[in-house]
Amino acid sequence: MDLSSINPILFFASLMVAATPILLAAIGELVVERAGVLNLGVEGMMITGAVTGFIVAVATGSPWLGFAGAALGGALLSQVFGFLTQYLLSNQVATGLALTLFGLGLSALMGQGYIGIKAPSFPDIHVPILGDIPVIGPIVFQHDPMVYIGLLIALAVWFFLFRSRAGLVLRAVGENHDAAHALGYNVRRTRMLAIAFGGACAGLGGAYLSLVRVPQWTEGMTAGAGWIALAIVVFASWRPGRLVLGAYLFGGVTVLQLNLQAAGVAIPVEYLSMSPYLATIAVLVIMSAGRSPGSLGRIFHAAR
Amino acid sequence: MRDTLLNITGLTKAYGSVIANREVSFSVGVGEIHALLGENGAGKSTLVKTIYGLVKPDSGTMDMRGAPFAPTDPAAARKAGVGMVFQHFSLFDALTVAENIVLGMDNPPSPRAIAAEVRRVSDQYGLPLDPDQIVGDLSAGERQRVEIIRCLLQNPKLLIMDEPTSVLTPQEVEILFKTLRKLAAEGTSILYISHKLSEIAALCEAATILRMGQVVATCDPRTTAPREMAELMVGQVLQSPVRAARPEGAMALELTGLSAPASHRFGTALRDIRIAVRAGEVLGIGGVAGNGQDELVAVLSGETMSDNDAVLLDGKPVGRSPVNARRALGLLCAPEERLGHAAAPDMSLTENAAVTAITRKSLTRRGFVDWPQARAFASAVIAQFDVRTPGPQHTAASLSGGNLQKFVIGREIMQAPRVLVVNQPTWGVDAAAAAAIRQALLTLADEGAAVVVISQDLDELMEISDRFCALTEGRLSAPRAARGLTVDQIGMMLGGAHDMEVAHVAE
Numbered sequence: 001m002d003l004s005s006i007n008p009i010l011f012f013a014s015l016m017v018a019a020t021p022i023l024l025a026a027i028g029e030l031v032v033e034r035a036g037v038l039n040l041g042v043e044g045m046m047i048t049g050a051v052t053g054f055i056v057a058v059a060t061g062s063p064w065l066g067f068a069g070a071a072l073g074g075a076l077l078s079q080v081f082g083f084l085t086q087y088l089l090s091n092q093v094a095t096g097l098a099l100t101l102f103g104l105g106l107s108a109l110m111g112q113g114y115i116g117i118k119a120p121s122f123p124d125i126h127v128p129i130l131g132d133i134p135v136i137g138p139i140v141f142q143h144d145p146m147v148y149i150g151l152l153i154a155l156a157v158w159f160f161l162f163r164s165r166a167g168l169v170l171r172a173v174g175e176n177h178d179a180a181h182a183l184g185y186n187v188r189r190t191r192m193l194a195i196a197f198g199g200a201c202a203g204l205g206g207a208y209l210s211l212v213r214v215p216q217w218t219e220g221m222t223a224g225a226g227w228i229a230l231a232i233v234v235f236a237s238w239r240p241g242r243l244v245l246g247a248y249l250f251g252g253v254t255v256l257q258l259n260l261q262a263a264g265v266a267i268p269v270e271y272l273s274m275s276p277y278l279a280t281i282a283v284l285v286i287m288s289a290g291r292s293p294g295s296l297g298r299i300f301h302a303a304r
Numbered sequence: 305m306r307d308t309l310l311n312i313t314g315l316t317k318a319y320g321s322v323i324a325n326r327e328v329s330f331s332v333g334v335g336e337i338h339a340l341l342g343e344n345g346a347g348k349s350t351l352v353k354t355i356y357g358l359v360k361p362d363s364g365t366m367d368m369r370g371a372p373f374a375p376t377d378p379a380a381a382r383k384a385g386v387g388m389v390f391q392h393f394s395l396f397d398a399l400t401v402a403e404n405i406v407l408g409m410d411n412p413p414s415p416r417a418i419a420a421e422v423r424r425v426s427d428q429y430g431l432p433l434d435p436d437q438i439v440g441d442l443s444a445g446e447r448q449r450v451e452i453i454r455c456l457l458q459n460p461k462l463l464i465m466d467e468p469t470s471v472l473t474p475q476e477v478e479i480l481f482k483t484l485r486k487l488a489a490e491g492t493s494i495l496y497i498s499h500k501l502s503e504i505a506a507l508c509e510a511a512t513i514l515r516m517g518q519v520v521a522t523c524d525p526r527t528t529a530p531r532e533m534a535e536l537m538v539g540q541v542l543q544s545p546v547r548a549a550r551p552e553g554a555m556a557l558e559l560t561g562l563s564a565p566a567s568h569r570f571g572t573a574l575r576d577i578r579i580a581v582r583a584g585e586v587l588g589i590g591g592v593a594g595n596g597q598d599e600l601v602a603v604l605s606g607e608t609m610s611d612n613d614a615v616l617l618d619g620k621p622v623g624r625s626p627v628n629a630r631r632a633l634g635l636l637c638a639p640e641e642r643l644g645h646a647a648a649p650d651m652s653l654t655e656n657a658a659v660t661a662i663t664r665k666s667l668t669r670r671g672f673v674d675w676p677q678a679r680a681f682a683s684a685v686i687a688q689f690d691v692r693t694p695g696p697q698h699t700a701a702s703l704s705g706g707n708l709q710k711f712v713i714g715r716e717i718m719q720a721p722r723v724l725v726v727n728q729p730t731w732g733v734d735a736a737a738a739a740a741i742r743q744a745l746l747t748l749a750d751e752g753a754a755v756v757v758i759s760q761d762l763d764e765l766m767e768i769s770d771r772f773c774a775l776t777e778g779r780l781s782a783p784r785a786a787r788g789l790t791v792d793q794i795g796m797m798l799g800g801a802h803d804m805e806v807a808h809v810a811e
Contacts, residue, residue, distance in 0.1 A: 165406070165412070168399075168403055168406065168407060169407065171396075171398075171399065172396050172399065172403075172407050175396040175397065175398050175399065176394075176395070176396050176397070179390075179394040179395060179396060180396075180407075181358075182358065182378070182390060182394050183378060183394065183407055183408055184357070184358075184377045184378030184379045184382075185407075291398065293398070294396075294397060294398065
C-alpha cells in the first residue's frame with residue numbers, strides 16, 4: 001500500500017470531472033421538482049442522452065454537436081413523461097420508473113453499432129493566466145468546457161429561481177398548483193417546460209460520460225448516476241448551492257476510492273465502491289433541513 | 305339609485321349532468337357591498353369563478369359599466385378591474401409576503417418598490433404586514449391581509465371576497481369590516497360571499513340568495529330577518545338543537561399540564577394544556593385553526609405520544625397508549641380532515657367503518673375481519689345518521705362533504721364512546737347536516753359521554769357547549785361557562801386582538 005502515490009493536484013482535478021455528470025443531471029431534476037413534478041426517469045434520460053450524444057458526435061465529428069444532440073434526446077424523452085403525467089394524468093412515480101427502463105432499453109438498441117468506437121476528443125481548455133497559477137490552476141482552470149458549463153447552469157438556475165419572475169412562478173406552481181391556477185398561471189405549460197429542461201440537463205450529464213469521462217459507448221454505462229442525482233436533489237433541500245456541494249462531495253469520494261483501490265488499500269473493493277453513495281447520503285442527510293415543494297408529485301387536474 | 309357596475313344576465317354553467325348555475329341574473333352597483341348568500345354547493349363559487357375568468361359559462365352574458373365583459377382568464381378579469389380574495393388555496397406557504405403579492409400582479413414593479421407599496425397600502429387600510437415574512441408563519445388573519453393587499457394594489461373596481469371571515473377572530477372581523485366599508489366609501493364595489501347571516505346583516509346593502517344554482521330571492525339584509533334569509537337559503541324550516549339539563553358526572557378526561565411539539569414546520573407547539581371534562585359535559589374549544597388544534601387532536605387520539613400521566617382517561621394514564629388501546633378504553637376521535645384523515649377516500653364505507661370500529665364493535669372472528677357484521681354496522685350508521693348514499697359499498701370519496709361528515713361522526717358515536725373528541729365537526733357542511741351533527745353530539749352527552757368539540761365556528765360552540773375555552777398559540781385559556789358569554793369576552797379569551805393597537809383604519 002502506498003498512499004503517497006495519490007497526487008493531490010490530480011485528485012482534486014479529477015474530482016471536478018467526476019462530479020460533472022451528476023451535477024448536470026441533478027440541477028435539471030431540481031428545476032423539475034421545484035415545479036412540483038417528480039421525474040424518476042433521470043437515469044433513463046441520462047443514458048439516452050449518452051447514446052444520442054455519442055451517435056451525433058461520431059457522425060459529425062464534433063463533440064459540441066454531440067452535446068447538443070444529447071440535450072435534445074434527453075428533452076424529447078422527457079416530453080414522453082410530460083405528456084403522460086401532465087395530459088393523461090398518469091402516476092408520476094410509475095411513469096418515471098417506466099421511463100428509466102424504457103431509456104435503458106432504447107439506448108441499448110440505438111447504440112448497437114457504436115460499441116468499441118472512440119468518441120471524437122474534446123480537448124481541455126487551458127484558461128489563460130488563471131490556468132498558470134500553481135496548484136489552483138491545474139485543479140480548477142484546466143478542464144474541458146462542460147465542467148464550467150455545468151457550474152454556469154447551476155448558477156443560472158439559482159438566478160432564475162430566486163431572482164426572476166418566471167422562476168418565482170415556477171416555484172409557485174410547485175408549491176401550490178391550485179393557487180397558481182387560481183391566479184391564472186398555466187400550471188401545465190410551466191411544468192412541461194421544466195420537464196424539458198430537466199431532460200436536456202440529464203442528457204448533457206449522460207453525454208459527459210460517453211464523450212468525456214469514458215469516452216466510449218457501453219450499454220448501461222450510467223450505472224446508477226441518475227439515481228444518485230435524484231438523491232442529491234432531495235438531500236440538498238432543493239437548493240442549487242447545496243446541490244453543487246453534494247455533487248462535488250460525491251465526485252470527491254468516487255475519485256478517492258478509485259485512488260485508494262489503485263494504492264492497494266486493504267479494504268475490499270466492494271466496500272470502497274459503496275463509499276461514495278454512503279458518504280454523499282450521510283452528509284446530505286445530516287445537513288438537510290429543507291421542506292419539499294408543496295405540490296411535489298401530486299397530480300394537477302384543473303376544474304374547468 | 306346608484307350606477308350599475310356589473311350586470312349578469314342568464315348565466316348558466318353545467319358540469320356534466322350537474323348544473324352549477326342556472327339562469328343566474330343580478331347586478332352590483334358602484335360602491336355597493338353586495339352579499340351572495342347560499343349553502344355549500346349552491347353555486348356561489350362557480351359564479352364568482354366565472355366573474356374572475358376561471359370558469360367559462362355555457363350561456364349568459366356579463367357586462368361591466370355597460371361594456372360586454374367576458375374574461376378568458378384571471379389576468380383579463382384583473383385588467384378589467386376585478387380582484388378576488390379566495391377562501392383558501394391561493395397563498396404559497398413557502399414564499400414571502402412580497403413574493404406572494406408579486407404573483408398576483410400582472411406588471412409588478414421592482415421588489416423594493418413592492419415593499420414600499422405594501423407598507424403604504426397597509427397603513428392606509430389598517431392592515432399591518434411585513435413584506436419579508438414567510439407566509440407559512442403568519443396567522444390566518446395576516447394571511448388574509450396578504451390576499452387583500454394583493455388585490456388592492458391593482459386598484460380594483462370590484463372586489464370579490466369568498467367566505468372571508470371563516471378563519472378570523474371577532475376582532476379581526478371588525479378590522480376587516482372597517483376596511484371594506486372604507487373601500488366601498490371610496491367607490492369600490494364588493495361582492496361578499498358568505499353563509500353567516502349576522503355578518504351580512506351588519507355589512508351588506510343588498511343580497512342575492514342562491515339555492516341549487518338558481519337565484520331564489522334578492523333582498524335588503526338590513527331589513528330582512530336573518531331567519532327568513534336562512535330559510536330561503538336552505539329551502540326548509542330550520543331546527544335549533546335542544547340541550548337537556550344534565551347532572552354533573554364523574555371525571556372522564558383530564559389533561560394535566562400537557563406539552564407537545566409542533567407536528568410540522570408551520571404547526572404550533574402545545575404548552576401546558578390543562579383540561580378536565582366530566583361525563584355528560586360538552587367542552588367547546590374555540591380558536592382560529594393553526595393555533596394547535598391539529599396537535600391537540602393528535603395528542604388526544606394517540607397519534608402523538610405524550611407523558612403517560614399527562615392524559616388521564618377515567619383516572620387512568622393513557623398518554624403513552626397507542627390509538628387502538630385508547631379506542632378500546634372508550635376515547636374516540638373524529639379528526640378535521642374528512643378525506644384522507646377521518647376516512648380513506650377510495651375505500652368503501654364498510655371498510656372505512658371497520659377500520660375504526662374493529663375493536664369496540666368486535667368486528668373480527670379468529671383474527672379475520674367479519675365483513676357481514678362490518679357491513680351491518682356501516683348500514684346502521686348510514687340509516688341512523690341519514691347519510692345519503694346508495695349503500696355501504698360506495699367509496700367515501702363519492703359522498704358529499706356533509707354526508708361524509710355525518711358518516712364519520714356517526715361511526716364514532718355508534719361505538720358508544722366514553723369520551724368523543726371532534727375537530728371542526730361542521731366545517732364545510734350544509735346547514736341541515738350541521739344541525740343534525742350538533743344534535744347528535746348533544747344527544748351523546750345526554751347519554752353520559754364526555755364530548756370535546758374543537759371548532760372555529762363560535763356560534764356553533766355557544767350553541768352546544770356547557771363550558772368554553774380558547775386555544776391560542778398552543779395555550780388553552782381557563783374554561784368558562786358558555787351560557788351568557790358575550791362576543792367581546794370570547795374575543796378577549798381568543799387573544800384575537802392581534803395587532804389591535806396598530807390596526808386603526810386611517811380616517
